[in-house]
Amino acid sequence: xxxxxxxxxxxxxxxxxxxxxxxxxxxxxxxxxxxxxxxxxxxxxxxxxxxxxxxxxxxxxxxxxxxxxxxxxxxxxxxxxxxxxxxxxxxxxxxxxxxxxxxxxxxxxxxxxxxxxxxxxxxxxxxx
Numbered sequence: 001x002x003x004x005x006x007x008x009x010x011x012x013x014x015x016x017x018x019x020x021x022x023x024x025x026x027x028x029x030x031x032x033x034x035x036x037x038x039x040x041x042x043x044x045x046x047x048x049x050x051x052x053x054x055x056x057x058x059x060x061x062x063x064x065x066x067x068x069x070x071x072x073x074x075x076x077x078x079x080x081x082x083x084x085x086x087x088x089x090x091x092x093x094x095x096x097x098x099x100x101x102x103x104x105x106x107x108x109x110x111x112x113x114x115x116x117x118x119x120x121x122x123x124x125x126x127x128x
Contacts, residue, residue, distance in 0.1 A: 005056050007049040021045075021053060 003015035017037040024031040024044075032050040033042035045053070075082075095103075111125035118124065 003056070005052070007045070007052055009046065009049055011043065011045075011049065013043075013053065015053070015056060018053075018057065021050060023050075 004012060005015060006012050013034065014036070017039075019035040019037050022033045022035065022042070024033055030047040032045045032047070034045050034050075034053065035042050115123050115125050
C-alpha cells in the first residue's frame, strides 16, 4: 500500500517509512522533526505540516493545537457523569433528616449482623 502524501510546504513524504514525529522544544515557533526509516537526518516540519501528517496517520491528539489541556473538550466528554452526579445530589437533598438517620441506623445494624456471623479474624467492619 502506497502512502505518499504532499504537504502544504511542497514536501512529498512516504509514510510507509514513518518512524517518529518529534516536537522541537527549542524552536520559538512550534516545529517538528519527522524521522523516516533509512534517512540519516530528520526532516523539519512546521505545525501545519505536522497536523497534516497526524491526520494521514489517523493520530488523535489528547491536546489542542497549543499543546495545552482543552477544558471545553473535557467538559463535553464528562457531561454524562456530571448529569448523573447532579441527579444524585438532588435526590440526596430531598432526603429528610429522619430518613437519613434511619439509613445510618440500618447500616450500623447491617455491619453488626455481618460481623456477628464471622469469626474474629475475618470481620468485615471494625468499630469506629
